[in-house]
Amino acid sequence: MADVAALRRTVLEILPRVDLVIGWQRGPDALRAAPLLMRNAADVDRLIWDRTCVHNLATFLPREKGKKVAIIVKGCDSRSVIQLVQEGLVDREDLTVIGLPCDGVVSQAKLRRAADMDRLESAEIGADHVEITAAGKTLRMALDAVMPDKCLSCAYPNALLFDRFVGDPMEPPQQRQDPYARLDAFEALPLEERFDFWKREMSRCIRCYACRNACPLCVCRDYCLAESRQPHYQSQESDVREKWFFQLIHATHLAGRCTECGECERACPMGIPVLLFKKKLGRIMTELFQYEAGLDVSATAPLLTFQAEEENIVEKQWL
Amino acid sequence: MSGMACSELKIIGFLCNWCSYGGADTAGVARFRQPTDLRIIRLPCTGRMDPLFVLKALLGGADGVLVSGCHPFDCHYSSGNFMARRRLEVLARFLPVLGIDPRRFVYTWVSAAEGAKWQAVVTAFTETIHELGPAPRVLDPDDAPLRFKEGREIWPT
Numbered sequence: 001m002a003d004v005a006a007l008r009r010t011v012l013e014i015l016p017r018v019d020l021v022i023g024w025q026r027g028p029d030a031l032r033a034a035p036l037l038m039r040n041a042a043d044v045d046r047l048i049w050d051r052t053c054v055h056n057l058a059t060f061l062p063r064e065k066g067k068k069v070a071i072i073v074k075g076c077d078s079r080s081v082i083q084l085v086q087e088g089l090v091d092r093e094d095l096t097v098i099g100l101p102c103d104g105v106v107s108q109a110k111l112r113r114a115a116d117m118d119r120l121e122s123a124e125i126g127a128d129h130v131e132i133t134a135a136g137k138t139l140r141m142a143l144d145a146v147m148p149d150k151c152l153s154c155a156y157p158n159a160l161l162f163d164r165f166v167g168d169p170m171e172p173p174q175q176r177q178d179p180y181a182r183l184d185a186f187e188a189l190p191l192e193e194r195f196d197f198w199k200r201e202m203s204r205c206i207r208c209y210a211c212r213n214a215c216p217l218c219v220c221r222d223y224c225l226a227e228s229r230q231p232h233y234q235s236q237e238s239d240v241r242e243k244w245f246f247q248l249i250h251a252t253h254l255a256g257r258c259t260e261c262g263e264c265e266r267a268c269p270m271g272i273p274v275l276l277f278k279k280k281l282g283r284i285m286t287e288l289f290q291y292e293a294g295l296d297v298s299a300t301a302p303l304l305t306f307q308a309e310e311e312n313i314v315e316k317q318w319l
Numbered sequence: 320m321s322g323m324a325c326s327e328l329k330i331i332g333f334l335c336n337w338c339s340y341g342g343a344d345t346a347g348v349a350r351f352r353q354p355t356d357l358r359i360i361r362l363p364c365t366g367r368m369d370p371l372f373v374l375k376a377l378l379g380g381a382d383g384v385l386v387s388g389c390h391p392f393d394c395h396y397s398s399g400n401f402m403a404r405r406r407l408e409v410l411a412r413f414l415p416v417l418g419i420d421p422r423r424f425v426y427t428w429v430s431a432a433e434g435a436k437w438q439a440v441v442t443a444f445t446e447t448i449h450e451l452g453p454a455p456r457v458l459d460p461d462d463a464p465l466r467f468k469e470g471r472e473i474w475p476t
Contacts, residue, residue, distance in 0.1 A: 195418025
């Protein structure tokens with residue numbers, strides 16, 4: 001993890017030239033961060049950088065379009081920025097990217113599974129462990145056990161797009177988990193069980209749209225198909241079919257664009273594994289088009305182009 | 320033709336205006352026997368196909384979805400079916416993760432002259448769907464909002 005003092009110095013240097021700098025600040029407790037929009041030098045004192053900085057701040061970029069914005073990104077976040085620039089959703093000229101090396105953050109979901117995080121008293125994050133005291137009990141856990149899955153299979157620890165890089169670029173950490181491990185386990189289930197799984201999971205959805213709002217690439221905002229009356233894709237009924245269909249709108253609109261940052265699932269207050277849909281689409285994109293989103297600003301998304309003779313598509317033959 | 324022997328299932332067909340809709344018409348004019356499970360929706364081009372149409376149909380109670388357009392290189396708008404091919408192939412591979420049998424969705428190309436091919440496609444696809452049987456329902460009819468239940472009582476089907 002890079003030095004926060006060095007990061008603050010860089011931000012102070014850039015701040016006079018931009019309208020705002022987007023970073024992280026301490027959240028409601030010691031293991032939570034919150035996004036921070038810095039507009040003046042006093043705000044920079046609140047800037048933090050540690051393993052609690054989970055948010056993908058690229059989510060804020062499309063709504064700040066037209067302003068001069070600087071953003072602090074981890075490796076995974078930078079892929080969302082690349083995708084936004086590639087699609088013309090933000091202007092590269094208006095953007096200053098401060099890149100960071102990152103070897104993993106901590107997952108609130110995994111912490112919650114281990115301890116009563118609502119009654120957190122103190123927490124300490126060490127080099128390879130996390131020690132938390134919650135509800136009178138002290139618990140020491142290996143860092144790997146509380147890292148999100150995406151960090152365990154991280155391939156891009158350094159920001160891929162940056163104007164300023166703070167800290168020293170690091171070697172990709174050893175993969176401790178296959179990026180598609182959870183998808184493989186899910187796909188090993190029989191078809192009916194998968195169907196029933198989604199029926200059950202989607203019935204828990206409260207249709208709060210947190211997944212959509214946290215997604216850096218869900219940029220329609222007030223013009224979202226789910227809320228549009230013309231065309232009327234979805235009713236406002238709260239039955240499982242509508243809720244499931246909303247997730248499918250989200251997933252299909254991200255096909256070939258999603259960088260699998262996992263913000264949708266992290267933001268879900270009901271803990272529904274909605275990232276599985278995007279993981280599946282991501283794997284299809286790799287299989288069919290050898291394409292990974294968010295790596296190249298000048299690439300074209302595979303579903304926005306075609307080849308007259310597709311290499312990997314075998315069409316159905318009749319008779 | 321097992322598709323005709325048992326009760327009807329719901330199959331939605333999305334056909335391109337220029338080729339497959341004409342192909343279906345050709346089959347009809349030639350009086351080829353076809354199963355009657357298919358409900359056709361005419362599109363200006365398969366490039367109009369949003370994969371969400373298929374998902375909406377499958378979640379909404381369709382037992383199968385068939386998309387048919389012009390052969391590659393024959394699109395009236397030159398590239399609509401090329402774009403559709405990529406999207407629909409991605410969709411076909413995506414269905415299993417939802418727990419939906421991928422055999423319930425097929426996309427293909429039938430030209431306006433291929434009445435016999437149209438008959439073969441519809442017959443084969445309808446047979447597949449009948450082998451698979453009715454699709455599992457996302458929404459039990461009893462979970463439907465009250466006003467739909469009342470509707471069922473007023474117009475029982």
